[in-house]
Amino acid sequence: MDQTPASSGLQLDALVAGYSGQRVIGGISLPAVAPGSLVALVGPNAAGKSTLLKAIAGLLPASGRVLLDGADMATLPTRERLRRIGYLPQALPQPTSLLAYEIWQSALRAGRSEWPAERRAAAIEQVVAELDLAELGLRRMDELSGGQRQMVGLAQAIVRAPRLLLLDEPTSALDLRWQLTVLDTLRRHARATGTLCLVAVHDLNLAARFCDQVLVLHHGALAAAGAPAQILTPALLRQVYGVRARVETCSQGHLMVLADATASAASDSVPSPLAATS
Amino acid sequence: MTAPTSPAAGLSAPPALAGRYAQFARRRFLVLGVMALALLACTVADMAIGPSDLSFADVVRGLLWPDSVPTAQQVIIWQVRLPYAVMALLVGASLGLAGAEMQTALNNPLASPFTLGLSAAAAVGASVAVVSGVTWIAWTENLAVPVFAFIGAACATGLIQWLSWRQGATVDTVVLFGIALLFTFESLLWLLQYVADSNALQQIVFWTMGSLGRATGIKIAIVGTVLGLCMLWSATQVWALTALRAGEDQARSFGIPVERLRLVTLLRVSLLAATALSFVGTIGFVGLVGPHMARLLLGEDHRYLLPGAALAGALMLSAASILSKAVIPGVVLPIGIVTALVGVPLFMVLVLRQRRL
16 A cells, blocks of 8 residues: 555545536535545535545546645546546446456556556455455356445455545445445545545434544535534534434444434424434 | 455465456366367368368368369369358458447447448448449459448448547447438438349349358458457457446546547447458348357456457358358358358357356
């Protein structure tokens, strides 16, 4: 793995992006997020989460600056940029007759062609061990379930050892056990390798439990950013999601978001902070 | 759940999965080897069958030690049978390779040189040459029809390339445009057949049924050179094409310029198909089924799939060539008719055995 440079982390400066001339995210700025962090990107549907991830990866035309470890990503050639940034798209890998091993191999040959064969083989072994995918390695993609294909795709993003991992809903097709496994593994991967992981998720409880920071997107703008306990409040959930919710601490000490009703269905006004954070 | 290993531990760990994968790779090399041997046997058998019956041994002797067979047999083997058999091999390989690349580039299992109307465009070009009588010009007597067929296919290619180059043209748009081109060129072909005199009409119909009998040394050299260059070109993109099979977004995330890859691949496909079809006429099915046979036998890692599709295409056309001469003794059926008759049963056997495409 690369060594973490002194000036490190991800910083966004007035990032604007969209599709076909239509602006989806407008002027997002983010002070430096430290490497080795697991950061959740949350927000309602169509808030611009996927667009923001694509814009950071340089896969969409965007204005503004994306700085990673002090380097302006816009100044780097595409291949070099995508060596530093790993991006997992929302769409699952296709159910083809490729073996999972070949999916990982092709990612390395296409994206890390400078690595010698031994290093590529070792990188695959490592990610397979990390994500516990040994059983899937030599199976065809069209024989795997959606969740299994999602795990193969996740390994495909991680295997190239990028400095920044952008994961667009990596748990959308996973059962409860694998959701916990993935987030826990990502957190440990981030700690062990210094990789900064930015993960778009819908499950606020997963975000609260595993992530160091939460970025909340609303209507293409950054509504809030910070530690889960500071950010996830009933007032914010009402404002961003339009729901009446409680944020409580469970018997295990984890922060829990409990949605009671949509704000329109609730007859009362915004619940008091005292009642919501018992 | 397994604890993450350190990078150093990863590097020193025995590559267990790689070792197990190597067995798959060896099996695929074996399959490619068996296909190559089958193709060799088919090619020799193709050369043995014809109006003047030669034995398998005669053909092998005539090829390896020409002086050991009578002069008449030498002439038959070297000047009649060999060009015919080699043309079958080269055209089949070209169409198989073109079909496999097209199916990957367009992410469509039904894609083939027919899908984008290349064959129909080549037929229109050839028909224009026949109807206009340009074949009677002495210096172009042999090459006028192929040259016009190539121009026809190149026109279709140019239109497709133009559409692919335009921003926002999705894979589905390109396929739909290809189908529209197919119907347009077929209508033009019917129009040309309608206005053609009986002699020209006969020539057009014969051309559209496909024939390997037009093989000559120069034509073989052209098809062989284009195939060789395109295979080398494809070899530089096998990893990008394999990554593309995982998904467009995935491929983009590795820095693969997907639109450019698609454009270049379609250009290569057009070159292969236009060159092959312009010399032998319309030969269907090989470009569609050859890649599927290869995919069923070898998977979709393009290091194996592309040579496998070329071998499968060559094998199909070679087998079709044998049948075209063997079904009715003394009569050579148009190869385009036989390819489907050979390909469909073989394809169905493979599909039913594997129960998947």
